[in-house]
Amino acid sequence: MFARGSGAGSARARNRRGRVGARVAGLGVTALVAVMALSGCSLGSVGSAFKGFGWPEGGVSDRSHRMYDLWVGSVIAALVVGVLVWGLIFWCVIRYRKRGEELPLQVRYNLPIEFLYTVLPFLVIAVLFYYTATTQSYVDKISKNPDVKVEVVAFKWNWQFRYLDANAAGADGQAISTIGTSDYVPVLVVPTNKSILFYETSKDVIHSFWVPDLLFKRDVFPGNVENKFQVTVDKEGSYVGRCAELCGAYHSMMNFEMRAVTPEKYERFIAARKQGMSTPEALQSIGEKAFATTTTPFPYDQQQRAAS
Ligand SMILES: [Cu+2]
Structure with missing residues (x-):
């Protein structure tokens, strides 16, 4: 029982x-x-x-x-x-x-x-x-009609940015472009609150377009491979850009700056470029700093180091 x-x-x-x-x-x-x-x-x-x-x-x-x-x-x-x-x-x-010592069920x-x-x-x-x-x-996601189109051309060891929109053609009919050199950090000017489509191509090896503040990077391939991505930047400012793919001796010097300005300033910048102004002159004309503020060119850095 x-x-x-x-x-x-x-x-x-x-x-x-x-x-x-x-x-x-x-x-x-x-x-x-x-x-x-x-x-x-x-x-x-x-x-x-x-x-x-x-x-x-x-x-x-x-x-x-x-x-x-x-x-x-x-x-x-x-x-x-x-x-x-x-x-x-x-x-x-x-x-x-x-x-106790009894084995549980x-x-x-x-x-x-x-x-x-x-x-x-x-x-x-x-x-x-x-x-x-x-x-x-x-x-x-890439929308059918982005507001701005920019081509990113990567090469050892710098960047070129071409503003592809029809209304961004310069006096020679070519797209307005900014190209970096060993003593000039290219500044990529973009408008805020507009959809921006980037087309990426490389002239030599694999690079990677990286703006840490976008929390995003995308590889740039040589050949006929075209990588695309789209963003809408919602905050004005200067953001450092880097190459995020080891691409050779001066990979670490392959920097640029993304400058996000108001759409109105952006239009004025493009208009100034169309009139023949250089990127620093056009930036100055819209009340922006003429040169990159978030990074410096390699030779400048070397001189600074030698001087200190
Ligand atoms: Cu690179």
Whole structure:
């Protein structure tokens, strides 16, 4: 009699534990899905309160904000799962600590639990995959009619920027262009709040166009391969640009500056260039610093070092 009663009691306890486990796990999934679903509206503020959870400071384009939201959302989801797992571990450690020499009830083939821990990770991966894929396709998206088109020509060891729009043709009918030399850092002037499409080509080896503040870089290939990407810069300023692909002896000197100005200033800059002004003269004419402020040409740097 006693043995039968005890068996029924432990079966009930087992059932109850199973139900509690399933409920806790269900709550975890709901919290995770809710956090990811609500990500759009509140992630920015949550992320900034925690300094972006290690995401680099900056981010001056529409693309960079989307990537920031993906990062913050992923970290919050990971924290939710982490807290749930740590909670379950500590709950088990305390609730089922060793109380005697008797071997506790061994549970095997618990189908609901096995089903749960097969489905749950899949759900987590599916949600993360969805947000990663949509963010990636947004970052890679190119609109049919971008406001500004710029060709980026990379060569050992500098950059040329050609403003391709029909209204950006100079007096000779050629596209207005700025080219860097060993003692001139090329300044790429772009308007804010306009979609800018970059066409990238290389004259020799593989380079990589990188503006750290855009939180984005894209390789520049030689041959007839043309890499494209599009951004909308939403903050005026001077941003350093670098080559991010080891391309030879002076790779580290292959710098440029991206200068984001208001659309009105940008139009004036293009007009000044069309009248025959050089890039520094045109920049000065719109009230901007004539030369790069975020980096210096290599020879200048060498002289500075020798002098100091
Ligand atoms: Cu390079």
